[in-house]
Amino acid sequence: MKTIVVTGGTSGIGQALAHTYLDRGDQVVILGPDPAKGKKFLDRAEKTGAADRAFFIEADLSLVSENQRVIGDIKTRFTAVDVLVLCARYFRSYRTVTPEGFEHNFALYYLSRYLLGYGLADQMDKADRPIIMNIAGPGAGTAGIQWNDLGLKHGYDGWSAMFQGGRLNDLLGVSFADESRGHRARYVLLFPGGTRTGFAGDFDPATAAYVDRMKNAAQPVEFAIPPIVEIIDAPPREPLSAIVEGTPLSLLRPAFDKDAAARLDSITRELLHNKLSAS
Known part of the structure; x- marks a missing residue:
């Protein structure tokens, strides 16, 4: 029995993956801010006889403090983590800053x-074939990163914020998979193709209309799940993989530049150090 942790596990791809692995007999932990949606997951598990393997941790993952609490909770309750699926995302047409001072999309x-x-790397090192599945949009390059304004204080645009987030996740994967880190988990950056998910967000009217058109043209969620499950069940041998709609990308692309990854890692560590020191 595997332990699967899913952010964004109360809707869309995250929810479908959570149900898939729970129905297969694994134990599944979903993270999300809405207790009502968490209860629906737990109620479904109870009806299907899986209540002892289903867990919901209520958390606002845009907050550093909440992520730290969740990490501590998971470490206390679970000996090992086999799979970490990262799906949580929320589109904002209007710039919003978290109570901790970070732009919401960045956070x-x-x-x-x-x-x-x-935070869960040590727990994953205890698993047989650990994998981190980061559902993002790999391969776009680094040209859109506002290095001197990662919080996009100047000229904020919701799409630019989202695309920058995808680029930052590419570089995160590069840093995490660096051999010097010594982590056993395989890191996979994945775009499954346009998928009819909830696409949660706070939209201006034009963006709301565009999102509706995107949903109508996208594939049903159930079509996106089998390829993701196939990768999770048989993790790649390589420390880092990037896959777009089933096609592996070359890691020689500018999107996976090691110098840029090291730069972002240094900036991130400083931001977090400053935040924790001020707390």
Whole structure:
């Protein structure tokens, strides 16, 4: 029996993966901010006889403190973590800053994935074939990263914030998979193709209309799940993989530049150090 941790596990791809592995007999931990959605997951598990293997941790993953609490909770309750699926994301047409002072998209889409990956690395090292599945949009390059304004204080745009988040996750994967880190978990950056998920967000009218059109043209969630499950069940041998709609990408692309990854890692560590020192 594997232990699967899923962020964004109350809707869309995350929810479908959580149900898939719970139905297969694994124990599944979903993380999310909505207790009502968490209860629905637990109620379903009870009805299917899987209540003892289903767990919901209520958390606002846009907050560093909440990520730390979740990491501590998982370490206390579970000996090992086999799979970490990172799906949580929330689109914002209007710039929003968290109570901790980070731009929301940067905090949820990037910082949370950084914290959970490194924070649970020791638990994953105890698993047989651990894997981190980061559902993002790999391979776009680094040109869109605002290095001197990662919080996008100047000229914020919701799409730019989301695309920058994807680029930051590419570099996160590069840093995590560096051999000098010594982590056993295989890191997979994956875009499954346009998928009819909830695409949660706070949209301006034009963006809301565009998102509706995207949903109508996208594949059903159930179509996206089998390829993801196949990778999770048989993790790649390579420390880092990037896959777009079933096609592996070359890690020689600028998107996976090691110098840029080291730069981002240094910036992130300083941001977190400053935040924790001020707490």
